[in-house]
Amino acid sequence: MLFFSHDGKLGDAVVITAFVAGLRAHAPGCEIHATVAGVTATFWARDARLRTLWSLARRGWGVVLKTGLALRRERFDFIVTWRPMRSEKNRLLLWLARPGRVVDLAEFHRAAPAHRIEACREALRQFGVPCDGELAYDVVKARGAGIGAAPASGDAPDFNSNSANADIVLVNLFAADPERTIDATAGVALLAGLRRVAPEAALRLVCHGATAAAARAVLARSDSGASLLDCEGGLERLFDACARASLVVSPDTALIHLASAFDTPVIGIYQNDGIKAREWGPRSRAHAVVLAPGADSVAGFSVEAVLRHALALRARQPACLAPVPSAQPISPR
Structure with a gap:
């Protein structure tokens, strides 16, 4: 079987690991392929459960035609596209591949908003895989450079990276x-x-090449003693940081899903549109969600709400905190 993952979205790829894990557990002999591009090529290359990655980093018509014909020669029994095929090139790719069956998630997308991991459940159901229990991300953590390695930006780590008990926010x-x-x-x-909230913690601000200058400007103004974690070209450093952190705070990005994959306490900041937090919310056992006042952006979210959640999560509250709009006062449970 083959699934599409050439959208270049790391967060989506993390979610899809729940599908890969479920399929491999039920059918260990299943040959799994994926289309990839950008960061998803790096992500899936580290996962030995996948046999072949089909690169679509360059998506000209000629590449799509050549790749589609190559996929047809593989005679795939199933292809999972995950989303409706709006792109002409994706539709051509699927038509050329001619699988035995396209796993159709149309009903899932027409239903009320649900977490995207439920799309994995629906795909598994169509494969005949029993999955009535809780699904979980299953990111393979390869050996590689950790957060103690020298960052590309030259910013030095501000904690002992060799300590498994380092308190990292x-x-x-x-x-x-x-x-x-x-x-x-x-x-x-x-x-x-x-x-x-965490005076003794190693406070790290994540950035990559394109955001490093903006991150440094924020650090200079914050007087927080934080330092940069520049993950440009260093996916393993980002994974290692998310796995070892005591708390992750982020808007709706791949970091939410990486933290969830390692069950790291996480606070997600979302637009208040009734959809984003429901579909892409954190999955860690200890998590909280802060909703911005508006539906169109995270602007105006309550920093105080985040800090109160941080206090509660760092106190190892057993229960997850429900999403609370920024306009409402928040008390740790």
């Missing part, structure tokens, strides 16, 4: 679009507040 402000990106003023307040 990981913060992300940046998303692929401005609607989900936390603005500099809120970022400064968030870092300063987290330093008060």
Whole structure:
């Protein structure tokens, strides 16, 4: 079988690991392939459960035609596309591949919003895999550079990376679009507040090449003693950070799902549109969600709400905290 993962979205790939794990557990002899591009090529290359990765990094018509014909020669029994095929090139790719069956998730997408991991459950159901229990992400953590390795930016680590018990608070402000990106003023307040909440923790601000300058500007204003974790070209460093952190704070990005994959306590900041937090919310046992006042962006979210959740999660509250709009006062449970 083959599934599509050439959208270049790391968060989506993390979610799909629940499907891969379920399928492999039920049918260990199943040959699993994936289409990949960008960061998903790096992500799936580290997963030995997949036999072949079909690169679509360059998606010209000629590449799509050549790849589609190559896929047809494989005679796939199943192809999972995950989303409706709106792109002409994706539709051509699927038509050329001619699988025995396309796993159809149309009913799932027409139903009321549900967490995206439920799409994995529906796909598994169509494969005949019993999955009535709780699904979970299953990210393979390869050996590689950890957060103690020298960052590409030259920013030095501010904690003993060899200590398994290091108290690391990981913060992300940046998303692929401005609607989900936390603005500099809120970022400064968030870092300063987290330093008060966790005065002894190693506070790290995640960035990559394109956001490093903006991240440094926030650090300079926050006076929080935080340092950068530049993950440009270092996916393993990001995975290691999410696995070992005591808390992750981020808007709706792949960090939410990576933290969930390692069951790291996580606070997600979402648009208040009734959909995003439901479909892409955190899955860690200890988690909280803060909703911005508006449906169109995370602007205006309550830093105080995040800090109160951080206090509760760091106190190892056993129960997850329900999503609370930023306009409402929040008390730790």
